[in-house]
Amino acid sequence: MTVKRSRLVAGFVLLVFLFSLTLTMPAFAAKRLTIGVSIRSLSEERWARERELMAKKAEELGVDIIFTDANNDEFVQNSQIENLIARGIDALIIIARNSDVAAIGVDMASKEGIPSIAYDVAIYHPDAIYVSFDSVRVGYEMAKAVVEQVPKGRYFWIGGSPTDDNAYLVRKGHFQVLQPLIDSGDIELLGEQWCDAWSPEEALKHVENALTAHANRIDAVVCSNDGTAGGAVQALKEQGLAGKVPTCGQDADLVACQRIAEGTQTVTIFKDVRILADAAVYAAVELAQGKRPAGINGKYVNEQKGIEQDAIFVEVIPVTQKNLYEVIVKGGFHKLEDVYRNVPKDEWPKG
Numbered sequence: 001m002t003v004k005r006s007r008l009v010a011g012f013v014l015l016v017f018l019f020s021l022t023l024t025m026p027a028f029a030a031k032r033l034t035i036g037v038s039i040r041s042l043s044e045e046r047w048a049r050e051r052e053l054m055a056k057k058a059e060e061l062g063v064d065i066i067f068t069d070a071n072n073d074e075f076v077q078n079s080q081i082e083n084l085i086a087r088g089i090d091a092l093i094i095i096a097r098n099s100d101v102a103a104i105g106v107d108m109a110s111k112e113g114i115p116s117i118a119y120d121v122a123i124y125h126p127d128a129i130y131v132s133f134d135s136v137r138v139g140y141e142m143a144k145a146v147v148e149q150v151p152k153g154r155y156f157w158i159g160g161s162p163t164d165d166n167a168y169l170v171r172k173g174h175f176q177v178l179q180p181l182i183d184s185g186d187i188e189l190l191g192e193q194w195c196d197a198w199s200p201e202e203a204l205k206h207v208e209n210a211l212t213a214h215a216n217r218i219d220a221v222v223c224s225n226d227g228t229a230g231g232a233v234q235a236l237k238e239q240g241l242a243g244k245v246p247t248c249g250q251d252a253d254l255v256a257c258q259r260i261a262e263g264t265q266t267v268t269i270f271k272d273v274r275i276l277a278d279a280a281v282y283a284a285v286e287l288a289q290g291k292r293p294a295g296i297n298g299k300y301v302n303e304q305k306g307i308e309q310d311a312i313f314v315e316v317i318p319v320t321q322k323n324l325y326e327v328i329v330k331g332g333f334h335k336l337e338d339v340y341r342n343v344p345k346d347e348w349p350k351g
Contacts, residue, residue: 033091034064035284036084038105040097040121041072041197044227045253046273047095053277054093061285072197074098074163081105085112090288093280094128096121097197099165103128115287118309119280122165122300129293130300130311131280133271135166139173139224141318142248145267146220147177149246152186153219156210158203158232159194160224165302167194170224170250178222190214195228203231211239220246226256226268233264252319252328257339260324270317270327279312325349 160167
């Protein structure tokens with residue numbers, strides 16, 4: 001056998017060996033994807049719940065997931081995002097404390113080639129994909145339910161965090177309902193107050209002050225989420241007005257569902273965070289793989305900031321006493337005994 005031919009044979013044998021080696025290599029030799037999730041605060045019921053939902057979905061998809069808790073500090077949040085990037089994450093999900101400041105975190109990730117998802121709170125950076133609910137519609141449905149109870153009267157408005165774009169979108173939806181009635185004179189708007197970090201404590205103080213200033217002559221309080229609604233209901237309860245003055249919220253927090261069952265909160269907007277969390281993790285995995293998320297079904301546009309982003313929007317459902325059991329209990333979001341715990345058992349709905 002010539003030297004040239006023997007070399008060819010040896011080369012062929014080596015190629016066969018290397019090919020057979022790739023077939024027998026264990027699956028874990030491939031790099032396992034890691035998703036980083038920066039959460040603005042785990043002290044809020046819904047974010048703690050969604051952390052668990054995301055963790056479960058990541059496990060199902062076979063990816064690692066790392067969570068951080070900024071404890072409502074926007075600068076700590078960006079520091080934690082920087083740390084996640086240093087740990088080698090493949091995609092980033094941000095629940096922003098501040099829509100402007102969190103853009104720095106997205107920018108840091110983009111410079112390292114890491115895609116970002118703005119989860120339920122818009123982030124003012126063109127590289128972020130927005131995964132959320134239609135917050136304008138959320139606000140519209142909240143105000144609509146209150147106006148159906150009190151079509152004419154003296155209203156007080158409670159907003160969310162002034163650093164959260166969602167708060168402004170919700171307000172826009174509120175006033176799509178309220179403004180024509182204000183203009184016609186059917187509704188008198190007594191005042192507007194924002195609540196930093198969607199604080200129930202701030203909502204409590206604002207409503208207490210409004211009740212004092214107007215000698216309890218308030219016919220409805222339009223709130224921006226279940227936390228601020230909780231503060232408003234507490235202030236109303238102190239004056240014997242809980243259940244008499246309509247209020248509204250969003251998120252279907254357990255305590256809000258309990259208030260609806262009792263009759264002290266008029267409506268909450270059920271945003272099925274189980275679907276939202278799944279959609280975000282799926283999209284993060286697709287982005288980490290270099291794909292365009294298949295779930296994209298709209299655009300988030302902020303003309304003031306000059307931002308347009310791809311978006312994944314999930315449907316919402318207004319929940320009142322009429323459909324509380326059907327949507328929340330039968331839908332498996334909260335348990336019957338938890339939702340109706342403050343209602344006499346003989347008044348519980350029958351399945």
